[in-house]
């Protein structure tokens with residue numbers, strides 16, 4: 272490892288290490304005292320308004336006996352011609368499959384096991400104490416919904432562990448059904464608070480009814496805090512995902528119907544120095560199917576215990592009052608028109624409000640997430656630098672990130688960047704003064720272009736792993752980056768024209784990045800203000816210009832967007848070729864991958880990220896949203912899609928205006 276202590280110690284950013292003090296390392300105490308004592312200690316959390324204890328069985332009975340479920344049961348019986356009793360039995364079966372059975376004994380058992388595991392995996396688990404105090408308060412005042420981001424299987428384990436450690440009520444957690452099928456483990460999770468939901472519910476009316484009544488009853492009674500992952504799955508790219516709205520609707524309905532005075536949404540940001548599943552997730556992006564969740568698989572994965580994953584941060588955000596946030600956004604009177612027990616489709620206004628709330632929560636998750644030095648280094652490593660330049664530029668980037676409002680975990684040590692590199696040695700290393708990506712078997716990258724598809728995949732895997740950590744930081748830079756690109760691509764400097772290019776980018780990329788609907792002008796103003804602050808643009812009422820001295824910042828920001836632009840252009844190219852007319856997503860992804868591989872091999876494309884299935888699917892969603900791809904309604908179960916080639920070409924042309932198709936600063940990396 273080549274160290275450049277001198278460069279690392281120079282810190283032009285004015286960063287104040289005392290800002291770190293808000294976090295407490297929960298492993299510190301665990302390293303000093305008995306794990307058994309911790310697991311067996313008195314646990315007396317104060318519930319919501321002293322809610323009386325309700326057993327899991329009693330909760331289920333309440334759900335089954337509800338007027339709402341009775342009504343739906345009759346409706347389904349009428350629609351299907353089955354007897355009411357049979358439909359009731361089906362409902363009971365769904366509930367049995369779904370319901371949690373939280374038991375303190377299992378929490379203690381897992382508490383003990385997790386203390387051992389976490390100490391092996393992480394050097395610190397840092398939690399913001401103030402956030403826990405706020406949570407404690409919120410739990411007593413209103414039903415609370417815990418809404419963490421989702422990056423790893425560790426997320427839900429660590430959250431319940433933290434709540435147990437701080438004597439807070441253990442949450443019940445919406446879990447995907449595959450976890451239920453794990454031998455023994457599924458049952459342990461159920462007894463630790465998991466309730467299991469099917470992934471794609473589609474139009475199964477009875478299932479929706481049972482699930483929503485189950486969730487609403489928990490919220491109404493204050494049975495326990497509800498935890499769910501609004502992104503719906505672990506983000507393979509470590510970027511936030513577009514929220515799923517089913518659970519969101521369910522937890523909010525008791526408020527909309529006036530059954531509870533308020534509900535508090537608690538955004539939780541979980542950030543990892545290194546994610547346990549990093550390699551598997553990168554493979555999945557390249558088309559390798561996800562291994563099925565099995566107990567045997569879990570046992571085999573114990574190898575992870577031998578590795579170091581650095582630290583993690585869990586930031587409990589300010590509880591958001593749904594009552595306050597929705598004031599003036601929804602008219603709850605619409606719910607007075609029908610008895611509460613009857614099903615009612617939410618109005619368009621309510622749907623928009625629910626979607627807006629979900630975006631708000633994700634935005635807060637992003638703002639509160641803690642960036643590691645490695646995340647910033649990854650922004651630059653992918654632009655290709657020597658070690659000395661990398662350390663210098665990272666320090667400068669740190670200053671920029673702080674001025675853009677990022678929260679950093681930057682330990683005071685001089686060798687922090689070298690330690691970050693060491694933590695990620697499975698993918699990157701410093702070789703003869705150069706930073707090189709490491710690929711399985713082949714050693715350092717840079718010996719020349721890859722000549723085989725296999726080589727491309729190996730390199731892509733390494734690139735995607737590094738890119739994921741860069742992605743953790745993108746929410747900080749994305750708006751300024753889009754402004755920098757808009758300034759660069761717009762002819763002239765008229766503010767109006769630049770805003771219009773900025774809006775185009777915002778709109779096109781809004782499946783890849785979370786932008787709050789209807790806020791584009793505020794996003795533009797925010798981007799102007801941030802770039803002005805660092806001298807990268809000058810603005811007046813009529814103009815936005817980019818002065819010479821701001822060029823290095825703006826070209827860095829533009830380069831952050833380049834892999835996405837390249838990936839979008841590859842999908843556009845694929846869909847515009849003659850023989851692609853009607854297609855399915857399943858056909859499109861491998862076909863785009865094959866085109867991208869060809870372009871990478873021929874050297875016409877430099878961005879390996881164009882191989883990522885996540886980006887490809889986001890492009891497709893964007894095209895569907897923009898009407899450049901349409902759904903063909905047929906009787907088939909698969910969704911057939913039609914590409915509107917002229918519309919796609921127009922998008923490609925607008926995006927391509929003055930933007931090169933390939934990455935201007937490819938992933939270095941020379942072998943001296």
Ligand SMILES: CCCCCCCCCCCCCCCC(=O)SCCNC(=O)CCNC(=O)[C@H](O)C(C)(C)COP(=O)(O)OP(=O)(O)OC[C@H]1O[C@@H](n2cnc3c(N)ncnc32)[C@H](O)[C@@H]1OP(=O)(O)O
Nearest residue numbers: 382431432435446447463465471472473479503515517518
């Ligand atoms: C001390 C130590 C202790 C340690 C102790 C450890 C504890 C350890 C516990 C383990 C715990 C594991 C935890 C794992 C974590 C995950 O497994 S994360 C994955 C599972 N969780 C989630 O996915 C939650 C987020 N997902 C959602 O909310 C999704 O919407 C749902 C509910 C899953 C449904 O998904 P979907 O079928 O794909 O539906 P979605 O696209 O949302 O909506 C489809 C349509 O139905 C419509 N719809 C919505 N609601 C309704 C309704 N009620 N009726 C009819 N239609 C409706 C929608 O409007 C939508 O319509 P369109 O807009 O398409 O026209």
Ligand SMILES: O=C(CO)COP(=O)(O)O
Nearest residue numbers: 423424447503504505506
């Ligand atoms: O979210 C899950 C449980 O954590 C499982 O879904 P994924 O494996 O698709 O991320």
